[in-house]
Amino acid sequence: MLKKVIHNAHDLIQEAVQEGDTVIDATCGNGHDTLFLSNLVGETGKVLAFDIQEQALTNTAERLQVAKWINTTLIQDSHANMDHYLSNDLKGKVGAAIFNLGYLPKGDKAIITKGNTTIKAIQTLLEYLKINGLINIVIYYGHEGGQEEKDAVLEFVKNLDQKRFSVLRYEFINQQNNPPFLIAIQKRQ
Numbered sequence: 001m002l003k004k005v006i007h008n009a010h011d012l013i014q015e016a017v018q019e020g021d022t023v024i025d026a027t028c029g030n031g032h033d034t035l036f037l038s039n040l041v042g043e044t045g046k047v048l049a050f051d052i053q054e055q056a057l058t059n060t061a062e063r064l065q066v067a068k069w070i071n072t073t074l075i076q077d078s079h080a081n082m083d084h085y086l087s088n089d090l091k092g093k094v095g096a097a098i099f100n101l102g103y104l105p106k107g108d109k110a111i112i113t114k115g116n117t118t119i120k121a122i123q124t125l126l127e128y129l130k131i132n133g134l135i136n137i138v139i140y141y142g143h144e145g146g147q148e149e150k151d152a153v154l155e156f157v158k159n160l161d162q163k164r165f166s167v168l169r170y171e172f173i174n175q176q177n178n179p180p181f182l183i184a185i186q187k188r189q
């Protein structure tokens with residue numbers, strides 16, 4: 001059956017990730033994806049969750065039960081600085097990463113993800129991803145500034161070398177009001 005965009009994103013990650021992997025939530029927001037990733041990699045895995053807003057980290061912390069703190073690190077910084085938090089020995093080993101672009105639901109709509117920082121984070125992740133690892137980017141673009149970010153990210157991902165990366169777009173094309181869509185990047189070599 002046709003799955004909702006976010007459900008499809010999670011299902012793909014579930015296939016790519018194994019217990020014990022290191023994974024990344026690049027935009028933790030209210031923590032739904034962080035919790036999903038934390039459950040997926042288990043006690044032997046590790047989740048790094050980024051957001052620039054204190055409110056997002058507070059909301060994510062509340063969503064994570066105490067037990068989940070064993071494998072999850074919440075980082076208040078831009079995902080553009082992700083390389084500051086990833087050790088060299090993780091290169092080629094990260095199982096998956098997820099982005100939900102846009103603003104914090106029920107939060108400040110003026111604080112949004114932006115094309116240049118999103119692309120910088122994707123560039124870093126491409127280096128750290130394991131073979132067959134996945135970067136999922138759920139693109140919300142109905143808000144002010146969203147269209148520019150969508151165009152910039154699409155221009156970047158559609159030019160990735162097809163020998164090294166498969167790039168998929170999953171989208172409902174008959175929905176009204178700029179529905180979100182998924183870009184999934186899988187590392188081939």
Ligand SMILES: C[S@@+](CC[C@H](N)C(=O)[O-])C[C@H]1O[C@@H](n2cnc3c(N)ncnc32)[C@H](O)[C@@H]1O
Pocket residue numbers: 026027028029030031032033034050051052053056077078079080099100101102103104105111112113114117
């Ligand atoms: C659509 S929300 C994420 C929703 C989240 N995945 C969830 O489960 O609730 C986008 C988030 O990206 C954050 N954000 C904006 N720019 C960022 C950046 N440069 N680095 C990290 N997070 C950023 C916002 O603060 C916001 O919380």
